[in-house]
Amino acid sequence: MTGKYLETPERYGGEPLYGNLPDDYRQAERPFTVTVRGPERHDCSGRSGSATRYVLDACSTEKAWAAALAWHMAGEETPDCYVVADESYEGLPQGQHELGHVDLRPEHERRRGLDELADDATELLGRYDGLTGTYTRGDGRVPPEWQEAYDNTRRSFWRDGWGLVRQLASLDGR
Numbered sequence: 001m002t003g004k005y006l007e008t009p010e011r012y013g014g015e016p017l018y019g020n021l022p023d024d025y026r027q028a029e030r031p032f033t034v035t036v037r038g039p040e041r042h043d044c045s046g047r048s049g050s051a052t053r054y055v056l057d058a059c060s061t062e063k064a065w066a067a068a069l070a071w072h073m074a075g076e077e078t079p080d081c082y083v084v085a086d087e088s089y090e091g092l093p094q095g096q097h098e099l100g101h102v103d104l105r106p107e108h109e110r111r112r113g114l115d116e117l118a119d120d121a122t123e124l125l126g127r128y129d130g131l132t133g134t135y136t137r138g139d140g141r142v143p144p145e146w147q148e149a150y151d152n153t154r155r156s157f158w159r160d161g162w163g164l165v166r167q168l169a170s171l172d173g174r
Contacts, residue, residue, distance in 0.1 A: 027059045027060070029057045029058060029059055030057065031055060031057055031090070031091060031105075032055070032056055032057070032061065032065075032068075032089070032090050032091070033053060033054070033088060033089055033090075033092060033093045033101065034053070034054045034055075034056065034064050034067075034068035034069075034083060035051045035052070035053045035054075035083065035084040035087035035088050036051060036052050036053075036068055036082065036083055037051045037081065037082060037084055038052070038072055038073070038076045038078065038080060039076055039078055039080045039081070052072060053087070053100060053102065054071065054101065054102050054103075054104050055092060055093060055102070055103045055105060056068060056103075056104040056105055056108060057105050061090065064088075064090075065083045065088065067104070067108070068083065068104070069081060071104060110171050113171045114168075117167050117168055117171065120164060120167075121161075121164050124160055124161065127157075128153075128157045131153050131157075132150060132153055132154065135147075136150075
């Protein structure tokens, strides 16, 4: 190749990589199909690497593209990836696209559940520290006259905490 550059959809510099995304103010989750190419496009073995098509739920085209691109970059362990705009759209895969895709919706739902569970655990821990702290002295010891109330509070939180552990087990991803 002398004096010519290959045309690629990547652009680097001061401008956004994807500047023509449609304005989207609905903010309602809906399915998107997003096609991403990564370093497999540089495969010189003669077997041209194909793009990966992802299906996910998002509130906007921008968020769908960002989520699929981030997932692909993490999986490939490289930022050398881009969204194929002409093959990415709102909706589920149809026709020939229906067969080969990676459905990220269950994984996103699991992560959402884990995020909510982490919020619940943080709130529970804050309440626990606040209540049990009222029964301890500055040195962290529980005076004998407060021991029963302290133990009852701990047992109460043990039951609540066990519920969180059960929820965590249900979100293990298997």
